[in-house]
Amino acid sequence: MSEGSNVQFSEREALLFHSHGRPGKIEIVASKPMATQRDLSLAYSPGVAVPVRAIAEDPATAYDYTAKGNLVAVISNGTAILGLGNLGALASKPVMEGKAVLFKRFADVDSIDLEVATEDVDKFISAVELLEPSFGGINLEDIAAPACFIIEQTLRERMNIPVMHDDQHGTAIIAAAGLINACHLTGRDIRDVDVVVNGAGAAAIACAALIKSMGVPHDRVLMCDRKGVIYQGREEGMDQWKSAHAVKTDRRTLTEAMVGADVFLGLSAGGALSADMVKTMADKPIIFAMANPDPEITPPEARSARPDAIIATGRSDYPNQVNNVLGFPFIFRGALDVRATTINEEMKIAAAQALAELAREQVPEEVAAAYGGAAPRFGNDYIIPAPFDPRLMEIVPVAVAKAAMDSGVARKPILDLGAYRQELKARLNPTTSVLTLAYEGAKAHPKRVVFAEAEEEVVLRAAIQFRDGGYGIPVLVGRDDVPERLRALGVDKPEEFELHNSRISPLVPKMVDYLYQRLQRRGYLRRDVELMVNQDRNIFGSLLLALGEADAMITGVTRTYSQTMRQVRRVLDPAEGRKPFGIHVLVGQSHTVFMADTTITERPTAEELADIAEHTAAVARSMGHEPRVAFLSYSTFGNPSGNWLDPIRGAVALLDERGVSFEYEGEMAPDVALNPKLQKNYPFMRLSGPANVLVMPGLQSANLSAKLLRELGGDSVIGPMLVGMEKPVQIATMGSTASELVTLAVLAAGGIAR
Ligand SMILES: NC(=O)C1=CN([C@@H]2O[C@H](COP(=O)(O)OP(=O)(O)OC[C@H]3O[C@@H](n4cnc5c(N)ncnc54)[C@H](OP(=O)(O)O)[C@@H]3O)[C@@H](O)[C@H]2O)C=CC1
Ligand SMILES: CC(=O)C(=O)O
Numbered sequence: 001m002s003e004g005s006n007v008q009f010s011e012r013e014a015l016l017f018h019s020h021g022r023p024g025k026i027e028i029v030a031s032k033p034m035a036t037q038r039d040l041s042l043a044y045s046p047g048v049a050v051p052v053r054a055i056a057e058d059p060a061t062a063y064d065y066t067a068k069g070n071l072v073a074v075i076s077n078g079t080a081i082l083g084l085g086n087l088g089a090l091a092s093k094p095v096m097e098g099k100a101v102l103f104k105r106f107a108d109v110d111s112i113d114l115e116v117a118t119e120d121v122d123k124f125i126s127a128v129e130l131l132e133p134s135f136g137g138i139n140l141e142d143i144a145a146p147a148c149f150i151i152e153q154t155l156r157e158r159m160n161i162p163v164m165h166d167d168q169h170g171t172a173i174i175a176a177a178g179l180i181n182a183c184h185l186t187g188r189d190i191r192d193v194d195v196v197v198n199g200a201g202a203a204a205i206a207c208a209a210l211i212k213s214m215g216v217p218h219d220r221v222l223m224c225d226r227k228g229v230i231y232q233g234r235e236e237g238m239d240q241w242k243s244a245h246a247v248k249t250d251r252r253t254l255t256e257a258m259v260g261a262d263v264f265l266g267l268s269a270g271g272a273l274s275a276d277m278v279k280t281m282a283d284k285p286i287i288f289a290m291a292n293p294d295p296e297i298t299p300p301e302a303r304s305a306r307p308d309a310i311i312a313t314g315r316s317d318y319p320n321q322v323n324n325v326l327g328f329p330f331i332f333r334g335a336l337d338v339r340a341t342t343i344n345e346e347m348k349i350a351a352a353q354a355l356a357e358l359a360r361e362q363v364p365e366e367v368a369a370a371y372g373g374a375a376p377r378f379g380n381d382y383i384i385p386a387p388f389d390p391r392l393m394e395i396v397p398v399a400v401a402k403a404a405m406d407s408g409v410a411r412k413p414i415l416d417l418g419a420y421r422q423e424l425k426a427r428l429n430p431t432t433s434v435l436t437l438a439y440e441g442a443k444a445h446p447k448r449v450v451f452a453e454a455e456e457e458v459v460l461r462a463a464i465q466f467r468d469g470g471y472g473i474p475v476l477v478g479r480d481d482v483p484e485r486l487r488a489l490g491v492d493k494p495e496e497f498e499l500h501n502s503r504i505s506p507l508v509p510k511m512v513d514y515l516y517q518r519l520q521r522r523g524y525l526r527r528d529v530e531l532m533v534n535q536d537r538n539i540f541g542s543l544l545l546a547l548g549e550a551d552a553m554i555t556g557v558t559r560t561y562s563q564t565m566r567q568v569r570r571v572l573d574p575a576e577g578r579k580p581f582g583i584h585v586l587v588g589q590s591h592t593v594f595m596a597d598t599t600i601t602e603r604p605t606a607e608e609l610a611d612i613a614e615h616t617a618a619v620a621r622s623m624g625h626e627p628r629v630a631f632l633s634y635s636t637f638g639n640p641s642g643n644w645l646d647p648i649r650g651a652v653a654l655l656d657e658r659g660v661s662f663e664y665e666g667e668m669a670p671d672v673a674l675n676p677k678l679q680k681n682y683p684f685m686r687l688s689g690p691a692n693v694l695v696m697p698g699l700q701s702a703n704l705s706a707k708l709l710r711e712l713g714g715d716s717v718i719g720p721m722l723v724g725m726e727k728p729v730q731i732a733t734m735g736s737t738a739s740e741l742v743t744l745a746v747l748a749a750g751g752i753a754r
């Protein structure tokens with residue numbers, strides 16, 4: 001892919017990503033139970049008639065009884081899909097689905113894509129305006145200029161919900177925030193800069209308008225389109241929106257326009273700017289090459305032409321991503337939460353300022369991983385926060401909601417903005433952010449991870465994803481046909497993968513010495529050890545770790561968990577003072593539950609249960625959750641009584657003695673642990689809410705529950721994560737998918753699962 005980019009993928013992988021499993025990127029999930037006849041009677045006829053009548057009487061109650069208030073439509077006709085041009089409504093669907101999932105991922109806004117197959121402005125407007133009852137907001141997307149201006153303006157006038165053409169205003173807000181900071185860094189006054197805007201479409205016109213409203217003088221902005229500079233008197237290829245930005249100048253081409261320019265804002269097409277043009281810019285030039293997917297100039301090219309430049313693109317794989325993804329989820333979040341009738345200038349400026357200010361604040365350690373490990377400092381390579389920065393969700397919606405209230409467009413004002421900020425934080429499941437951060441952290445400190453079963457296709461696919469994602473260096477253990485298999489999976493240069501064949505590896509003698517030393521008094525002859533090293537990939541892989549040839553290992557898809565564990569344990573020991581065990585993490589949209597020990601200890605003693613509780617609580621904490629530990633049983637506080645309760649009670653007593661810093665309680669049945677209503681029956685209980693760490697009484701129930709939940713439950717399941725080993729080893733389950741293996745590999749490499 002692109003030079004200097006830190007994310008690599010093949011076209012085949014992009015297609016596979018979209019076609020794998022359920023085609024596309026979205027699905028609809030019911031938010032109410034639909035199990036019984038009674039549920040159906042309430043959800044649909046006859047029960048549904050009650051909210052119908054209530055809404056008919058008072059339309060505002062639609063926000064109480066339907067999903068309207070959190071639902072945004074992403075609507076396009078495909079006339080300007082990214083910078084790819086007019087490829088039609090249907091072809092725009094992947095982008096619109098993508099935007100819908102970003103709404104959900106970043107701001108918990110439910111969103112659906114609607115592709116409208118018309119280039120007729122009036123038809124498009126009618127189609128959209130009739131949808132007002134369905135949605136809390138409308139995000140117009142990838143509609144070409146000049147039609148987009150008429151469409152947006154008319155819909156804003158006619159609709160009583162927020163309508164925003166994101167390519168115009170979302171982009172302008174982010175570009176403005178970046179420009180404020182770039183001017184700050186280069187000691188410029190925004191009222192004293194010469195700007196070239198390349199492109200005169202939706203995004204470019206809106207950006208030019210916003211920066212002018214912020215103080216850039218009109219006659220110091222030279223706008224160019226395909227025909228060159230838009231000058232006063234030009235007739236060819238003009239419209240009223242371009243004319244508004246025409247200036248008196250004798251420059252005619254982009255090359256001429258660029259001479260001495262302080263700022264370049266590219267919202268045109270890939271490759272439109274040359275290194276020679278960049279060379280003629282003013283000192284410390286500011287270059288925002290925002291065309292997608294390919295920027296007007298790549299950062300390496302721009303950098304080599306002008307080492308003193310501040311460079312931004314629209315892409316996530318270079319520093320300084322100036323992309324509307326930083327805005328639209330949070331702008332709509334704020335607008336929806338106060339039921340704003342519109343998104344006005346005040347709200348846009350508030351968002352731009354909040355973004356600009358956030359970049360100048362120190363990045364706290366806990367979000368450093370979102371920036372690749374080291375907390376970045378405000379500077380040339382960090383002028384704007386990254387979309388993964390979890391602080392965006394706490395800050396931007398608050399700024400937008402406040403501006404909506406102050407400017408009188410909020411129908412449901414928020415009285416306590418501090419409490420609102422906390423609610424926003426709680427909307428995002430911290431596990432999702434921690435995983436994102438773990439992935440980003442892995443990229444910052446790439447580790448060598450052994451994929452011990454490289455003969456398996458699923459393992460090879462995981463290794464390819466691991467490498468191409470930039471998460472680390474896969475070290476493959478397999479036979480000589482692995483390169484051929486890699487090639488079949490679309491890898492052009494399989495020789496770039498490090499492969500160890502245990503039959504011919506030069507490391508074998510050293511490995512045999514090491515292992516024989518370890519096992520000679522445990523009943524093994526040297527030739528037994530030689531056989532093991534040659535034939536057993538888990539032993540060979542573990543030896544790579546033991547000898548320092550790699551940092552972590554992932555295995556488990558070809559043998560049962562216990563067989564694999566036995567092989568690994570021949571080579572590797574538990575961490576000092578630890579007994580390894582397994583944690584399954586169940587992740588729902590708004591909850592995460594850690595369940596342990598699901599893999600190792602058949603009948604844990606009181607001491608073992610207490611240790612499992614402590615270490616699982618630590619993992620929960622490291623993933624952003626304040627632990628509430630429940631020791632599970634078939635019995636709740638002695639009812640029914642039985643012979644199996646002693647170890648559990650002993651564990652609770654041990655934690656009392658140890659004076660641990662988290663909530664714990666037991667014994668109790670799972671429903672009591674998880675259901676706050678049932679917890680009320682036990683007023684003495686020491687948990688302040690539903691448990692999020694479940695310590696299982698024994699391997700039977702633990703392993704059964706984990707497997708049942710994986711197969712039948714609605715949550716996604718991470719794990720089992722193996723903790724307590726001296727070296728990071730993860731043993732996946734036999735049915736694992738490639739992406740599950742990648743997650744485990746990343747957790748192992750990143751040290752979360754210890
Ligand atoms: N980073 C971000 O967040 C965003 C980036 N963009 C990017 O901005 C670009 C434009 O999008 P959008 O405004 O929606 O599309 P439009 O179709 O509305 O506008 C495209 C504009 O680009 C001009 N243009 C195309 N090629 C060139 C060229 N080689 N030199 C000069 N001008 C050129 C067109 O000129 P003419 O008028 O002569 O046809 C037109 O004015 C796309 O690449 C898009 O990906 C858009 C939104 C957000
Ligand atoms: C980012 C975006 O919206 C675009 O390139 O069109």
Ligand SMILES: [Mg+2]
Binds near residue numbers: 141142
């Ligand atoms: Mg767009």
